[in-house]
Amino acid sequence: MRYVLLMHYREPAEGEISEGAIAEAIEAFGAYGRALEEAGVLLSADVLQPAAATTTVTRREGVLQVQDGPFAETKEALAGAFVLDVPDLDAAIGWAEKCPGAEWGVIEVRPTATAFVEGRWTR
Amino acid sequence: MDALTSGDGCLAAGPGLCATGPAARAAGMAARDSYGRLLALLSASASDIAAAEDALADAFERALRTWHAHGVPASPDAWLLTVARNRLRDHWKSAQAQRAAPLGDQQDSLIHTDDLDVDAIPDRRLELMLVCAHPAIERGAHTPLMLNTVLGFTAEQVARAFSMPASTMATRLVRAKKRIKAARIPFRVPDRGDLPARMTAVLEAVYGAYVIDWATTGPQARQLPSDALHLAEVLARCVPGDPEAHGLAALVQLSASRAPARLDADGHFVPLPDQDPSLWDSHLIDRAHEHLRAAHARRQLGRFQLEAAIQAVHCARRRAGPTDWPTLLTLHRTLHAIAPSLGSGVALAAVTAEVEGPAAGLATLDALLQDAGQHARRFQPARATRAHLLDRLGRTNEAIPAYDSAIDLTHDTAERQYLQHRRDSASLRSQHRRVP
Numbered sequence: 001m002r003y004v005l006l007m008h009y010r011e012p013a014e015g016e017i018s019e020g021a022i023a024e025a026i027e028a029f030g031a032y033g034r035a036l037e038e039a040g041v042l043l044s045a046d047v048l049q050p051a052a053a054t055t056t057v058t059r060r061e062g063v064l065q066v067q068d069g070p071f072a073e074t075k076e077a078l079a080g081a082f083v084l085d086v087p088d089l090d091a092a093i094g095w096a097e098k099c100p101g102a103e104w105g106v107i108e109v110r111p112t113a114t115a116f117v118e119g120r121w122t123r
Numbered sequence: 124m125d126a127l128t129s130g131d132g133c134l135a136a137g138p139g140l141c142a143t144g145p146a147a148r149a150a151g152m153a154a155r156d157s158y159g160r161l162l163a164l165l166s167a168s169a170s171d172i173a174a175a176e177d178a179l180a181d182a183f184e185r186a187l188r189t190w191h192a193h194g195v196p197a198s199p200d201a202w203l204l205t206v207a208r209n210r211l212r213d214h215w216k217s218a219q220a221q222r223a224a225p226l227g228d229q230q231d232s233l234i235h236t237d238d239l240d241v242d243a244i245p246d247r248r249l250e251l252m253l254v255c256a257h258p259a260i261e262r263g264a265h266t267p268l269m270l271n272t273v274l275g276f277t278a279e280q281v282a283r284a285f286s287m288p289a290s291t292m293a294t295r296l297v298r299a300k301k302r303i304k305a306a307r308i309p310f311r312v313p314d315r316g317d318l319p320a321r322m323t324a325v326l327e328a329v330y331g332a333y334v335i336d337w338a339t340t341g342p343q344a345r346q347l348p349s350d351a352l353h354l355a356e357v358l359a360r361c362v363p364g365d366p367e368a369h370g371l372a373a374l375v376q377l378s379a380s381r382a383p384a385r386l387d388a389d390g391h392f393v394p395l396p397d398q399d400p401s402l403w404d405s406h407l408i409d410r411a412h413e414h415l416r417a418a419h420a421r422r423q424l425g426r427f428q429l430e431a432a433i434q435a436v437h438c439a440r441r442r443a444g445p446t447d448w449p450t451l452l453t454l455h456r457t458l459h460a461i462a463p464s465l466g467s468g469v470a471l472a473a474v475t476a477e478v479e480g481p482a483a484g485l486a487t488l489d490a491l492l493q494d495a496g497q498h499a500r501r502f503q504p505a506r507a508t509r510a511h512l513l514d515r516l517g518r519t520n521e522a523i524p525a526y527d528s529a530i531d532l533t534h535d536t537a538e539r540q541y542l543q544h545r546r547d548s549a550s551l552r553s554q555h556r557r558v559p
Contacts, residue, residue: 001307088170088309089259090317111306 002043002112003092007080009105011050028100036084036095047080076105083112151350157200158275159357160244163251165207167310169215170254172272172300178210179203200244248273249361250310256324257308264299265328270347271296274354284332284347322362326371326427329355333375342466343535344378352379352407359414369418370428376411377434380404385537392537400441408438426462429454433470448477465495469504472512481515488512503532507542514545519553522546 017025029047036042048054051070058065070077079101086092089109096107114123158179165175182203196202254260255268267285270276282292302308313321332354334342355372362368384402387393415435418428433454440446455471468491476484488509492499499505510525526546533539 087307088311089257089306090309090311090313093259109306 001086001088002115003084003086003089004110004112005082005084005092005096005099006078006108006110007047007082007099007101007105008076008108009079009101010075011077011079025100032098032100035098036082041084041086041091041095043083043085045080045082048078051077079105152353155274155350155353156357157203159248159251159273160246161200161204161207162272162275163247163310164204164244165211166254166272167247167250169211169304170307170310171304172254173297173304174211174214175207176272178207178214181210182207204244246361247310248357250312252325252328252358252361253312253321254303254308254310256321256328257303258321258324259306259308260299260302264295265324266331267292267296268299269328269354270332270351273357274351276348276351280348284345284351322365322367325358326367329358329371330375330427333378344382349379352376359417363417364421366418366421366423367425367427369414370425370431373411373414373418373431374427374434376407376414377431377438380407380411380438390537392535392541394541395437396446400438403438403441405441408441411435411438424457424461426458429458429461433458446477448474452478465491465499465502466504468495469502469508473508476512476515481512485509485512485516501532503529506532510542510545514549519549522549523553 033042033045036045054068054070056067056069056071082095082099084092084095086095089111092109092111096102096109099107101107112123114121116122161179162172162175165178166172185206186199186203190196190199251273252269255272256265260268267281270281270284271278278293278296279289281296282289285292312318332347332351333345335345336342352375355368355375359365359368359372380403381395381398383404384398384400385393411431412435415428415431418431433451436447436451436454451474452471455467455474459467459471469488472484472488472491474484475487488505492505492509495502506525506529510522510529513519513522513525523546526542526549530539530542530546533542
């Protein structure tokens with residue numbers, strides 16, 4: 001079953017985090033990614049740029065609207081997503097617990113309803 | 124057919140099952156056992172409790188029709204399991220036709236009823252209980268889910284025990300079951316590392332079936348049908364090596380054993396020291412002692428075992444005469460040290476008063492209340508204990524307002540009347556003193 005681990009945390013201001021701490025985080029994420037791959041559960045992993053780089057697009061009002069900034073301004077912002085294929089929620093929670101982002105943020109564990117695989121939507 | 128439940132609380136067959144008495148109670152428990160076992164098995168493969176309930180209900184309905192005409196099969200449970208499994212398979216097939224879902228381990232081969240040994244049907248009720256008390260399920264739903272799925276009580280019956288409208292409870296149960304399926308919460312005993320925390324949640328949920336832990340008024344017994352007592356027994360049977368599961372079963376049974384003596388013939392509350400031990404249920408007390416022996420054999424102390432041991436000392440008055448207060452004091456001290464709570468602190472103060480006198484008890488209580496801060500002010504057991512202690516110390520003028528504040532916080536009618544009575548006699552005494 002597919003689960004998405006959504007990382008949420010407060011975006012640090014520029015220069016707020018030391019070079020050393022950044023290097024440590026990169027190393028931790030590297031080890032985490034390798035562990036996911038070795039377990040054969042990783043489908044994709046993306047860590048996002050800060051919300052300052054984001055653009056929202058909608059046709060909800062009938063016309064195209066393109067805006068800078070995130071969908072919702074929140075204290076803790078969406079920071080990344082890991083898509084996993086694991087047997088059940090306990091396995092997904094187990095991987096969320098090991099995610100480096102859990103040290104300073106929150107990991108939302110969300111089962112996917114359906115996924116586009118090999119030309120069609122399946123579940 | 125006697126040993127079967129329709130899952131709607133009153134049992135599908137045998138009208139005798141709705142009667143009272145030990146035989147009917149035993150039959151009722153056997154029926155609840157069957158229901159929980161079958162539902163656990165049927166739910167496990169797809170984490171789908173709602174579909175399993177539907178399939179089981181269908182099987183019961185067919186049983187009512189066919190058994191009437193063709194007689195009861197040799198193994199009713201096996202018959203029901205087979206029919207319900209076939210129902211589930213049909214359900215999955217139609218689901219698969221809609222959306223090509225992989226069925227995985229759901230497709231167990233069809234079991235022929237005659238080959239199925241009912242004693243060999245695995246008991247997966249522990250897995251079901253772990254799902255009900257899973258951290259991904261809202262806490263308030265843990266206990267209702269257990270009563271509903273493991274024992275087969277209806278949403279309406281559970282709602283009554285939780286003093287909640289039936290529709291609210293039904294919605295809560297449906298939502299939790301949907302969540303279990305959607306998030307695929309596994310019917311599996313977790314690894315050794317995760318197990319202790321998860322077992323604690325299960326124990327607390329089972330405890331919650333019998334006791335309402337009001338944040339402000341302290342624990343009070345829940346109004347439940349007597350066969351709900353069986354839940355703790357089921358858990359102890361599922362994890363015979365867990366001393367706390369035995370401790371919990373003993374605690375629940377010992378507390379329940381005194382229920383017949385809790386009210387007098389006029390419906391008035393009778394405090395524990397004044398209860399007539401011959402009214403206590405000796406069968407439950409004996410069973411509780413078996414659990415306590417099983418727990419002590421594991422030599423690993425825990426909160427529920429200590430609470431059960433305290434209840435056992437109280438119940439020993441049945442044989443040994445006067446209550447052994449020094450032993451109780453030791454037990455309460457240990458309990459308050461390993462699992463401190465407002466409740467354990469107030470109980471410790473009350474027992475201190477019995478051993479070292481009311482002044483020492485009051486000092487313990489006031490020290491506790493000072494540390495606990497504001498929310499302790501609305502804790503009924505603390506107010507009631509303080510009133511009794513002031514009364515015993517002859518500080519009647521302080522005892523009367525203390526009784527008043529305890530009375531305001533008491534939900535239980537019989538206990539409120541009892542406190543009212545104590546307050547009035549204290550008030551009378553103070554008037555006598557004033558008028559020479």
